[in-house]
Amino acid sequence: MTLTITTTPTSDAGRPSRTQVAVSRAAGGGRVSVWLDADGPADRPVVRPVLLSSDEHGARVCLVPEGALLLAGDRIEITISVGSGVRLELVEPAGTVAYAMDGDRATWDVAIDLDVDAAVVWAGEPFVVAAGADVTRSTTVRLGVGARAALREIVVLGRHGEASGRLEQHLTATGPGGRPVLSEALEVGPGSSRLLLGGARIVGSVIALGATLPESAPADGTRFDLDEGGTVVRALGVEAHRATLATSWGLAREAVA
């Protein structure tokens, strides 16, 4: 096993806080190689990747926030790279709250690059957009031939009994050759139409890419099968536990295994 963890605190403010996770087959066989890195301005939080386990097939990594997240001016960049035939599982120890930003904003950008036959499973915990927060999130997934991804996303608009902050998020997934698979944008905020989310304050999504959920899957949300393969299951809820899509998430994990 190769494991590298580096930290490079610097003071040049304005840089984003960068997190990198890269796993690949080890040249001589055996456990996969794992490269983990977190780096950012000294006065900003970082998301630190922590290795939980690894074997010859893949690794499990926990993304641990260090410092208060997510505040005005924070710029989080997370880059995930999974080598050919390797499986990466990402977990989060807790949800994230984007707090009031007093007119400023924060960004949260994720790029996932999956080589041939690579797989990623990322069980996202709730992302809460508190009143006064202004957040732009982007997720870009590039799938090589035979690559699969299972992503869970739970967006909560406002803490309990609170109005929503402003959220703009983009998800773009492309297949081999850059062919578009899924491209979705959602803009929601305090002035949004009730009809956008049907009055819900929680948007739960299970996204399977490069793999389609079984036909007989029970519907804990609305199911959307994509033209290029892959399934999105979405639940719009008022209570968090009603939008976690436990059944669909289990099936998505199996589908990409």
Next chain:
Amino acid sequence: MDRPPPSPLLLMLLADARLPTAGHTQSAQLEPATVWGLGVSEVADFIALRLRTVTRVEAATAVVAMHHLRAGLDVAEVEAAWAARTPSPAMRATSRQMARALRRLVCRLWPESPHLAVTGPGASRAVVLAVAADSAGLAPRDLAMLVGYDDVQTVASAALKLLPLDPADVACWVLDALAAVDALATEVAPLTLPSAIPAAGAPQIEAWAESHAVTSRRLFNA
């Protein structure tokens, strides 16, 4: 050959709901929305939301498709970009079904169009509208206005069948929505790249499209 009709007249022709393109079978998801509980006071909001999201995607797709047709580029890339931005299989199926009816009409109106061959039976409505608009000599902005206006009128006329409304009130909503149609057209008219097509989703409208596709009790096809 006679001079072709001026494009404003052809735009009126294409925007006319009396064309045999099965427009009366569509509610643009207003029917499942009313089943859910959308009230009379929310129809104008529904129209505005569509113009910012799903209809914006369709209008931009049509504009980019017409650019591809006129520039001799592969329209399949535009179809793929549209499909990736239309996660609801019910909405994709409806679009393709509407496209088939429209394509039959375009084959009769403009049989000489060189683009009929490259848009097969699986084409989306936006792409077939682009073929029609190209034959009619429309500008990209006209085509975007056509898509926006048609969506507003689809919701408005369906509203009269679904909700107790005064037709004149509904006409007022259409008039009020024209500024948003104009703004949409201005935004998307310059687009040429499939990747530049906006991806604005409307999760509840997409969910309504799916639930409506499997219900047996409905006035409208979609």
